[in-house]
Amino acid sequence: MEREEEEEEEEEGAAAMLWSIQEAVEKQTLQIGASACGATAVVDVLRALGLDVAPEEADRCVQTRLRRSEAPLPDYLLSRSEAGATHAQLISGAQQASGGKVTGRFFHLHPPRKVRLVPWLARWIRRGAVPVATMNMQAGVPEGEEVPDAWHHQLIFGVAPNAVFMTNPLDVVSEEELLRRLCSDSVLLVRRDDVLQRFTPDCSLSSLSRHPSDQRWRLLDVEGQVKTMIQEEDQEEDQPKKSHVCIPAAYSAGVTLFVLHESELSQELLSAPDLPIIST
Structure with missing residues (x-):
């Protein structure tokens, strides 16, 4: 009985929302350009933190890289390996686009980390942080389904027990599915x-x-x-x-947490330890 109560409390603690689903429908930014899912996420991060920035400005600050589709094969493959943006570009882009008002911290999730992802996200969201997942969408694709063409950045606007809500596109995935995408080699x-x-x-x-x-x-x-x-x-x-x-690939799988720079949470975020690697 005591164990059941603990699990119920844990489940309640695993719920947190930046926006309701209806608010996300109204507020989310749809993909602003080719390979620009990172810049798109930055627009929504700043909006969630109370700052409005034009998509073009966010894209300029993130410095989105494009595929060189007309290039010879070796150069084309090189462009594919870095098209879009890394988490570091998202952090510097958000900082620049916000005039220094926003800072971010990336948490690696590969190699596998000792963390219960949804409760961990919920704790940060409740305190005012805005998460962005950097995911290998090609990881863990069920047999017979088409393998996606790229990695993807998505803002996480909320979590519930075994559910993660994201924008661009508006989606809800299980914790297990998200972890497959987040625990991937580069x-x-x-x-x-x-x-x-x-x-x-x-x-x-x-x-x-x-x-x-x-x-x-x-x-x-x-x-x-x-x-x-x-x-x-x-x-x-x-x-x-x-x-x-x-x-x-230039990208690393994991979660970036964004907060207002002039906040107590900012110092706590920047000094938080990395998520511990699961020892084998």
């Missing part, structure tokens, strides 16, 4: 067609293994993956073929 799957349609015989695939500042291109053997994909084109139609090439 990689991106690029579709076969996107690779093959940009391959030309004269493009230098070896440059994929010689990235000057990121050894992950070599460790993931992106060059070898692309070569395998090209060779598969000569196979019989009924032979299995690689559906994607796996490349490094």
Whole structure:
């Protein structure tokens, strides 16, 4: 009986909303441009904290990067690895767009962390923090479903027991589903067609293994993956073929909490410890 009461109290403590669902419908910002989910989230973060900033200004401050769709394959893949924005760009963008009135702190969720996500989010939301999830939407996709094309930033406007409410698009997901997206290595799957349609015989695939500042291109053997994909084109139609090439991604999976800079909560947030890694 005592255990049941504790669970009930925990469930009640796991509910917190910045906006009601109806308010979210009215207040949320829909995607403001290509690869601009991060800047879109920043617009809503500032709105939730009582500040209105034009979407164009938020996008300028976040410095959204675009895909170079017309570039040769190696440069196209490089652009895919960093298109959009990282959590660091969201933090600096929100700070700049708000004139220094807003600050943010990112919490890694990969490798797996020892945290009950919904109650943790609820505690911060109730105190006035605004969370943004940076998620690998390609992680944990059920077999048979289409693999999404990119990572995604979404503002979390509320949580309830085993439910997380987000904007752009307006959505509710289970804690388990969100954790799958948040507990991901920094990689991106690029579709076969996107690779093959940009391959030309004269493009230098070896440059994929010689990235000057990121050894992950070599460790993931992106060059070898692309070569395998090209060779598969000569196979019989009924032979299995690689559906994607796996490349490094600039993003880290986790949650950024935003608060007003001139608040007690700001100091508490910035001094809070990282979420502990689950020991194996």
